[in-house]
Amino acid sequence: MSEKILLGHGSGGRLMHRLVRETIAPVFEMRELSDSALLEVQCDGTLALTTDSYVVSPLFFPGGNIGDLAVCGTVNDLAVMGARPLYLTSGFILEEGLPLEVFQSVVASMARAARNAGVRIVAGDTKVVDRGKCDGIFINTAGVGCVAPGVRLGADRIHPGDRILVSGPLGTHGIAVMAERNGLSFQPAIESDTAPLNGLVEAMLSVSNSGIRIMRDPTRGGLVTTLKEIAEESGRRFEIRETQLPILPGVRGACELLGLDPLHVANEGVLAAIVSPEDSDNVLAAMKEHPLGKSSALIGEVKAEDDQKVVLRTPLGATRMLDMLTGDQLPRIC
Amino acid sequence: MSEKILLGHGSGGRLMHRLVRETIAPVFEMRELSDSALLEVQCDGTLALTTDSYVVSPLFFPGGNIGDLAVCGTVNDLAVMGARPLYLTSGFILEEGLPLEVFQSVVASMARAARNAGVRIVAGDTKVVDRGKCDGIFINTAGVGCVAPGVRLGADRIHPGDRILVSGPLGTHGIAVMAERNGLSFQPAIESDTAPLNGLVEAMLSVSNSGIRIMRDPTRGGLVTTLKEIAEESGRRFEIRETQLPILPGVRGACELLGLDPLHVANEGVLAAIVSPEDSDNVLAAMKEHPLGKSSALIGEVKAEDDQKVVLRTPLGATRMLDMLTGDQLPRIC
Numbered sequence: 001m002s003e004k005i006l007l008g009h010g011s012g013g014r015l016m017h018r019l020v021r022e023t024i025a026p027v028f029e030m031r032e033l034s035d036s037a038l039l040e041v042q043c044d045g046t047l048a049l050t051t052d053s054y055v056v057s058p059l060f061f062p063g064g065n066i067g068d069l070a071v072c073g074t075v076n077d078l079a080v081m082g083a084r085p086l087y088l089t090s091g092f093i094l095e096e097g098l099p100l101e102v103f104q105s106v107v108a109s110m111a112r113a114a115r116n117a118g119v120r121i122v123a124g125d126t127k128v129v130d131r132g133k134c135d136g137i138f139i140n141t142a143g144v145g146c147v148a149p150g151v152r153l154g155a156d157r158i159h160p161g162d163r164i165l166v167s168g169p170l171g172t173h174g175i176a177v178m179a180e181r182n183g184l185s186f187q188p189a190i191e192s193d194t195a196p197l198n199g200l201v202e203a204m205l206s207v208s209n210s211g212i213r214i215m216r217d218p219t220r221g222g223l224v225t226t227l228k229e230i231a232e233e234s235g236r237r238f239e240i241r242e243t244q245l246p247i248l249p250g251v252r253g254a255c256e257l258l259g260l261d262p263l264h265v266a267n268e269g270v271l272a273a274i275v276s277p278e279d280s281d282n283v284l285a286a287m288k289e290h291p292l293g294k295s296s297a298l299i300g301e302v303k304a305e306d307d308q309k310v311v312l313r314t315p316l317g318a319t320r321m322l323d324m325l326t327g328d329q330l331p332r333i334c
Numbered sequence: 335m336s337e338k339i340l341l342g343h344g345s346g347g348r349l350m351h352r353l354v355r356e357t358i359a360p361v362f363e364m365r366e367l368s369d370s371a372l373l374e375v376q377c378d379g380t381l382a383l384t385t386d387s388y389v390v391s392p393l394f395f396p397g398g399n400i401g402d403l404a405v406c407g408t409v410n411d412l413a414v415m416g417a418r419p420l421y422l423t424s425g426f427i428l429e430e431g432l433p434l435e436v437f438q439s440v441v442a443s444m445a446r447a448a449r450n451a452g453v454r455i456v457a458g459d460t461k462v463v464d465r466g467k468c469d470g471i472f473i474n475t476a477g478v479g480c481v482a483p484g485v486r487l488g489a490d491r492i493h494p495g496d497r498i499l500v501s502g503p504l505g506t507h508g509i510a511v512m513a514e515r516n517g518l519s520f521q522p523a524i525e526s527d528t529a530p531l532n533g534l535v536e537a538m539l540s541v542s543n544s545g546i547r548i549m550r551d552p553t554r555g556g557l558v559t560t561l562k563e564i565a566e567e568s569g570r571r572f573e574i575r576e577t578q579l580p581i582l583p584g585v586r587g588a589c590e591l592l593g594l595d596p597l598h599v600a601n602e603g604v605l606a607a608i609v610s611p612e613d614s615d616n617v618l619a620a621m622k623e624h625p626l627g628k629s630s631a632l633i634g635e636v637k638a639e640d641d642q643k644v645v646l647r648t649p650l651g652a653t654r655m656l657d658m659l660t661g662d663q664l665p666r667i668c
Contacts, residue, residue: 006662010389012554012600013659017563036384036411038481047381050370051423051476052459055344055467077370089385091474093427125386125474129666133389135467140425140459142385142476147372220346229351266346325347328340332463 003100010094010128019126023104027111028090028121037122039087043146048083050074051142057332059106059136061180063173063191064268066137067109069334072196072268073219074141075117079198080215080271082153082205083145085117090124091140096131106137117196119143150209155233157213160304163280164238165273167200167293168193169246170223171265174333175254178265182258190250195269200290204273207286211279217271219334222264224310225324226272231308239311239319240300263312264325266333274302337434344428344462353460357438361445362424362455371456373421377480382417384408385476391666393440393470395514397507397525398602400471401443403668406530406602407553408475409451413532414549414605416487416539417479419451424458425474430465440471451530453477484543489567491547494638497614498572499607501534501627502527503580504557505599508667509588512599516592524584529603534624538607541620545613551605553668556598558644559658560606565642573645573653574634597646598659600667608636 008015024030030037041047054070071088078085090110094103114121176192179185197217204212218226223245231238247262255262269292275283280298287293300313310322342349358364364371375381388404398406405422412419424444428437448455510526513519531551538546552560557579565572581596589596603626609617614632621627634647644656 007665008660008662010554010666011659011662011664012556012559013598013661014657015660015662016554017658035386036382036415036417038415039381039383041381047373047375047478048370049373049421049423049476049478050457051425051474052369053425053427053461053474055427055461055463057463057467081370081372083370087383089383089476091385091387091425091476093387093389093472123384127387127389127666129389129391129469132466133391133469134472135463138387138427138468138472140385140387140474140476142383142423142425142474144381144383144478220344220350222346225346264347323348324351325345326342326349327347328342328345328349330345331341332344332461 005094005096005098005100005103005128007096007128010126016126024107024124027107035123035125045149046147048078048081048145048147050077052077053138053140054334055138055332056177056334057135058180061177061192062189063176064194065106065109066139067106068113069194069268070139070141071110071113072194073334074143075119075196075198076217078143078145079201080217081147082151083147085119085143085145085198087144088119088121089142090121092126093134093138094128095134095136096128098136117198153214155214155230158234158236158274158302160302161277162213162274162302163277163298164240164300165275165284165296165298166270167287167296168270169248169295170267171251171262172248173268174265174330175251177333178258179254186250186254193267193269195292197271200292203286203290204283207282208279211276213274215271215273219266219268221325222266223272224263224322227310228324231310235306235308237303237305237307237309237311238300239303239313241313243315244297244299246295246297260329339428339430339432339434339437339462341430341462344460350460358441358458361441369457369459379483380481382412382415382479382481384411386411387472387474388668389472389666390511390668391469392514395511395526396523397510398528399440399443400473401440402447403528403602404473404475405444405447406528407668408477409453409530409532410551412477412479413535414551416485417481419453419477419479419532421478422453422455423476424455426460427468427472428462429468429470430462432470451532487548489548489564492568492570492608492636494636495611496547496608496636497611497632498574498634499609499618500604500631500633501621502604502629503582504601505585505596506582507602508599508664509585511667512592513588520584520588527601527603529626531605534626537620537624538617541616542613545610547608549605549607553600553602555659556600557606558597558656561644562658565644569640569642571637571639571641571643571645572634573637573647575647577649578631578633580629580631594663
């Protein structure tokens with residue numbers, strides 16, 4: 001019988017030490033078995049701190065799993081603040097009976113994702129709860145990054161006429177997870193876009209510093225929720241054009257099947273940016289040159305109206321108000 | 335019917351925004367609804383980073399609840415590294431159907447504990463899982479602190495003859511939780527020692543900088559596990575004297591009843607310190623002067639043997655080898 005996670009793996013004693021020493025620390029290349037770390041931070045700007053817990057169901061889905069999702073999600077939270085991600089922590093909650101090899105596979109994915117993003121996982125914690133008291137694995141990652149001097153992003157910097165850009169096709173992660181959960185398969189397969197966006201952000205900031213007003217990654221709640229948040233913070237109306245929205249045909253079809261609006265469905269490797277009209281061509285070109293931004297598109301602009309609405313303009317010229325997700329159609333997508 | 339947590343509270347949309355805006359952000363005095371924060375860090379030393387997830391069952395126990403535990407535990411992880419705790423993050427995983435007032439009570443406890451410890455909770459995240467997929471509330475807190483220049487703690491600084499000190503009665507938190515879980519009550523009641531140790535650590539460092547070799551807070555696995563970890567890291571034998579160990583009579587009795595060794599039972603407001611023979615009197619005096627260190631005691635010393643053992647010397651002069659907890663007698667204590 002294959003080895004399983006036991007309650008004792010979370011009790012602080014020998015079993016836990018072995019799990020950390022054999023299964024976690026070497027894979028994360030941690031120097032010691034510590035739940036705390038001293039950081040070598042070279043940051044002459046401002047430190048950024050973020051946290052996210054991941055409870056995605058199922059744990060594995062086309063294009064990723066809870067492990068790389070937990071690393072990329074927190075890297076992306078830092079990246080869209082304009083921060084260079086530096087260090088992550090990793091807090092595991094494991095269910096008694098979980099096959100050890102499942103945990104090992106998730107840990108390996110986290111390590112790969114961290115290397116890929118150029119961050120180090122430096123501190124961790126492992127708890128185990130009795131069977132039926134969690135759902136396999138929950139992961140929390142917190143992250144520390146450095147915002148370079150001169151980078152200042154914020155909704156207060158948004159002006160009418162600013163352009164709205166997105167870096168890739170919308171709703172792909174959420175549909176990949178929902179399809180897996182519902183036993184649906186598509187031809188071609190829809191794979192999660194889970195990816196670390198810090199390289200893309202670096203490329204964008206290198207062509208325009210002050211022209212980039214704000215960035216966000218549309219995860220839970222999708223693009224509309226993200227834009228609505230920024231519209232409310234900036235006090236402006238945002239208008240997006242339906243024909244400009246990059247959505248994969250498979251995602252569109254799956255959304256119809258599942259009764260979802262792709263604009264409410266999560267991404268995990270796409271960002272939205274609001275950019276000055278002067279800089280938007282340059283920024284868009286830089287995005288398209290990056291491997292994670294090939295499908296980048298200009299999708300709309302900031303209007304002078306101060307009603308904080310997000311408006312969709314249809315191909316026929318009609319407009320439709322968009323709002324945040326209100327129900328629970330998309331639980332446990334990340 | 336009282337309000338309950340719904341899956342929609344974790345879906346990123348309107349419900350989640352309302353929960354954060356009404357229930358979390360104002361209580362934590364967060365300036366905005368952000369899952370990330372820019373930090374004003376004044377640290378001319380080294381930054382420390384730590385994380386812990388909390389899955390204690392039951393959520394409320396004599397002397398505390400999962401909320402103040404989650405704040406104090408992470409504050410203490412930083413404090414025993416010699417770091418001044420500055421900022422915390424807070425990641426919630428909530429179970430669908432949890433009464434909102436339970437969540438509110440936990441959030442309020444966290445805010446109180448943070449004020450008490452002088453730290454700010456600056457970033458957060460909330461996920462909701464379906465009924466039966468977690469156990470009410472799980473919390474992750476990550477923490478950032480600053481280790482002042484000149485403070486250098488580590489097992490490599492331990493020498494034979496160094497003294498072993500503890501700051502309070504052993505095993506109290508674990509027994510308070512186990513008693514509550516098993517429906518036992520004691521007269522007088524045994525209350526968890528959950529408390530932030532950063533003030534105590536500051537008092538200790540103010541009387542001896544280089545004399546304090548290392549500090550740890552004996553949580554899961556209790557004092558023996560903590561000492562065994564340090565013994566292995568330092569390559570030395572540690573000897574503790576049974577008659578010197580501060581253990582409350584009620585805790586001793588409860589341990590006999592529950593078949594537990596109090597030296598394996600968790601504290602959440604006690605630290606162990608290894609201090610040079612020259613400084614141990616001063617440090618012990620400073621500890622006893624602090625409200626959280628009144629029962630501080632010198633319990634043993636570091637021996638010249640390099641067998642990495644932890645040895646208990648009994649009143650009759652016999653010795654007994656102590657080892658880390660091996661089973662799972664004490665799951666979900668924090």
